[in-house]
Amino acid sequence: MKQVLVACGAGIATSTVVNNAIEELAKENGIKVDLKQIRIAEVSTYEDTADLLVTTAMTKKEYSFPVINARTFLTGIGVEDTKKQILEELLK
Amino acid sequence: MSEFRFNEEVILMNLEAADYTEVLQQMGENLVKHHYVKDSFIPAIIEREQEFATGLPTAGVSVAIPHTDAVHVNQKTISIATLKNPVDFVIMGEESETTPVQIVFMLAMDEPHSQLKLLQDLMKIFQEGTFLDQLLQTDSVLEMKKQVTEKLNLSDFKGGEKL
Numbered sequence: 001m002k003q004v005l006v007a008c009g010a011g012i013a014t015s016t017v018v019n020n021a022i023e024e025l026a027k028e029n030g031i032k033v034d035l036k037q038i039r040i041a042e043v044s045t046y047e048d049t050a051d052l053l054v055t056t057a058m059t060k061k062e063y064s065f066p067v068i069n070a071r072t073f074l075t076g077i078g079v080e081d082t083k084k085q086i087l088e089e090l091l092k
Numbered sequence: 093m094s095e096f097r098f099n100e101e102v103i104l105m106n107l108e109a110a111d112y113t114e115v116l117q118q119m120g121e122n123l124v125k126h127h128y129v130k131d132s133f134i135p136a137i138i139e140r141e142q143e144f145a146t147g148l149p150t151a152g153v154s155v156a157i158p159h160t161d162a163v164h165v166n167q168k169t170i171s172i173a174t175l176k177n178p179v180d181f182v183i184m185g186e187e188s189e190t191t192p193v194q195i196v197f198m199l200a201m202d203e204p205h206s207q208l209k210l211l212q213d214l215m216k217i218f219q220e221g222t223f224l225d226q227l228l229q230t231d232s233v234l235e236m237k238k239q240v241t242e243k244l245n246l247s248d249f250k251g252g253e254k255l
Contacts, residue, residue, distance in 0.1 A: 010160065012202075013157065014157075017215055020208055071184050074184070074218060075150050075218055076215075077151065
């Protein structure tokens, strides 16, 4: 099972919405995921276990896993592309 | 934690501000005045915005959703301000690119998950640009309260129900 980190600055608002969207996306596609809703500052804790980071916050750091920008889940603009990107990673 | 409250007093129309710090300061002072948040909310929300920007270009006018940690919040609410002149906020997830924001939704919230439905409904508003345009053209606080209450299904939470 892939571990997906969902992070925003506070771990309160935007990651809640994105977390739920990914949960539904995975369910629709019959994929099991290990979702972790966290603050962006906590990402390094999962450095060794995570397969993907989906975030609304800016990240300058380089990680060993891919990072997908999740702003589209909030604005709706380009959300289908983002979903496709996430699915591709989940199915890898 | 407190229940959610959405009243005329958290709606500010035609707010005048030179930059986003002033917007957050004024909105924050209003929330402090009405006891929704603690004094510490203001520096905390400004600092958070500097570190994690919340400007969002939408299908309609650009918005911002500043928020900070629950520890500064007494009473959950969403404070709304329409801005007299657009104010640049850095776009969420970007380093320095800005967007001219016309409506600010300041979230005074607590634990994750407790407000999923409300946040989802709010994001839905952003996804239909016409409602934001409509809000901007509204000329009374009461009317704005009515429109937002309907759109976010806030009337469901009357009577002290918890979100």
